[in-house]
Amino acid sequence: MSSTIHFRIDEETKRLAMQAAERQQMSLTELMRQRAEELAAEERRHQSSEHEGWLEEQIAQAFSRYDAGEGEYISNDEMENRMNALKQRATRGKL
Template sequence: MDSRIQFRVDDETKRLAQQMAESQGRTLSDACRELTEQLAEQQRKAISHNAWLTQQVNQAFEKLDAGEASFVDHETSKARMAERKAKIRNRAHQ
């Protein structure tokens, strides 16, 4: 089912927006629809990412609760990250 969206802007804004849309070979209504669809797609991606992140955090806590987690001190973590970054940089320069 399609929905209708209405909003108000001043006449100058509408006129300029119509000119821009027409210069691109589309109507202002088409441009507004495309923007709305883009916003909806961005929201879908955000929802999907948040669900994935929640799942990852829950898995980490389950692993912790099961006694299967291992912790790395800050210095070791920094050193490992530096090694990974160096490998990536080296691949990029080859």
């Protein structure tokens, strides 16, 4: 799905931007689309690195709890039972 962006700039900026686009043998629209896609890719990388940092922190905390003997270890069956109970509570809006 595509979307349209509208924005206002002064005439001089538009003229110079159009000249820059022509030098690159592109229309101003194509150039602006390319720049917007570059910005979106940059934001994806930023968000991904933030998530990776959060995940690394969570893993480090888990290992710290393990090293301190603070972990609770349960069987796979017990984990599934607890998850099913949580899902049921969430379905009923009780979380």
